[in-house]
Amino acid sequence: MNWIQVLLIAAVVTLLIYLLRSRTNAKAKAWVKVGYLLFVVAAVYAILRPDDTTVLANWLGVDRGTDLLSYALIIAFVFTTLSTYLRFKELELKYARLARAVALQTAQTPQSRSDPT
Amino acid sequence: MIHIDIPGVWIIVPAFNEAQVIGEVVAGLRARFANVVCVDDGSRDDTGAVALRAGAHVVRHPVNLGQGAAIQTGVEYARHQPGATVFATFDADGQHRIADLVAMIDRLGDGDVDIVIGTRFGGSASHGVAGRTPPLKRLILRAAAWLSPSSRRLGLTDAHNGLRVFNRTVADNLTLTMSGMSHASEFVSLIDEHRWRVAELPVQILYTDYSMSKGQPLLNGVNIVFDGFLRGRMRR
Numbered sequence: 001m002n003w004i005q006v007l008l009i010a011a012v013v014t015l016l017i018y019l020l021r022s023r024t025n026a027k028a029k030a031w032v033k034v035g036y037l038l039f040v041v042a043a044v045y046a047i048l049r050p051d052d053t054t055v056l057a058n059w060l061g062v063d064r065g066t067d068l069l070s071y072a073l074i075i076a077f078v079f080t081t082l083s084t085y086l087r088f089k090e091l092e093l094k095y096a097r098l099a100r101a102v103a104l105q106t107a108q109t110p111q112s113r114s115d116p117t
Numbered sequence: 118m119i120h121i122d123i124p125g126v127w128i129i130v131p132a133f134n135e136a137q138v139i140g141e142v143v144a145g146l147r148a149r150f151a152n153v154v155c156v157d158d159g160s161r162d163d164t165g166a167v168a169l170r171a172g173a174h175v176v177r178h179p180v181n182l183g184q185g186a187a188i189q190t191g192v193e194y195a196r197h198q199p200g201a202t203v204f205a206t207f208d209a210d211g212q213h214r215i216a217d218l219v220a221m222i223d224r225l226g227d228g229d230v231d232i233v234i235g236t237r238f239g240g241s242a243s244h245g246v247a248g249r250t251p252p253l254k255r256l257i258l259r260a261a262a263w264l265s266p267s268s269r270r271l272g273l274t275d276a277h278n279g280l281r282v283f284n285r286t287v288a289d290n291l292t293l294t295m296s297g298m299s300h301a302s303e304f305v306s307l308i309d310e311h312r313w314r315v316a317e318l319p320v321q322i323l324y325t326d327y328s329m330s331k332g333q334p335l336l337n338g339v340n341i342v343f344d345g346f347l348r349g350r351m352r353r
Contacts, residue, residue, distance in 0.1 A: 104190065110172045
């Protein structure tokens with residue numbers, strides 16, 4: 001086994017442990033965990049037998065396994081970027097509502113000011 | 118002398134760092150209308166204090182959120198006031214004319230529409246001041262109106278005009294979620310979705326050096342179009 005294989009597997013497994021240990025929002029996260037578990041299995045397999053990705057790539061009409069992986073990476077990256085963007089927009093909306101609630105509670109009417117004259 | 122045209126009118130003035138001009142704008146409005154609410158959108162200057170002194174109700178965002186959020190806040194404040202029946206948005210930089218606002222309120226008073234929007238490109242405005250809309254800005258504003266399916270369907274020519282007058286139906290159901298400058302297109306989409314009856318009225322925009330320097334850069338149009346595409350994909 002190469003050192004790079006050891007390092008990659010260690011990284012993937014460490015991430016898995018992190019994910020499985022987080023217990024927030026159990027129901028929604030459960031599917032993420034299952035998905036990630038499948039990803040880890042596939043990743044470890046691909047790390048140990050990198051040539052097999054080329055076989056899979058050839059089935060799909062791609063020359064090299066590396067190319068297949070980079071395509072998958074690009075798709076995953078775009079997906080992540082978009083979902084992050086939407087997530088941020090949602091947070092902005094919640095933040096705006098919070099600020100609005102504060103603003104409405106501290107509204108000043110022209111009569112209530114202390115008139116200096 | 119305070120002359121009140123119609124009771125129950127609330128003028129909503131979203132303002133961000135407008136201390137220089139807000140006093141004059143609010144005082145001008147207060148000369149005709151009893152109720153003005155200035156939403157100070159987290160200004161770093163004393164916009165809120167100046168507006169309060171000029172006779173406006175002041176609602177202050179603790180942080181800067183953007184004009185769309187400010188309008189929403191103003192409408193939520195105004196619709197909780199007893200007796201509020203007519204609502205208007207009016208830009209804080211002094212680019213709108215009170216005469217136009219009064220004409221729009223009269224138009225709403227006819228009762229056959231729920232909302233009246235000002236347009237720079239209305240029929241009678243073509244002679245006179247409307248010609249002063251800078252040509253590039255003119256082109257982009259018309260393109261923006263044309264690119265929006267809702268705008269086209271409703272026959273609107275200038276959806277990005279800050280001058281709007283609407284009734285309680287609109288105020289009660291208004292839910293602007295685009296905090297920034299995309300709220301204008303969102304407003305049009307809401308009109309379309311809720312089937313509010315809409316009319317346009319020609320208005321004049323006073324392009325002063327001040328309002329030109331404060332106006333949104335034309336490049337912002339790109340953001341507005343992009344936000345419009347994403348809007349449908351968001352949970353609300």
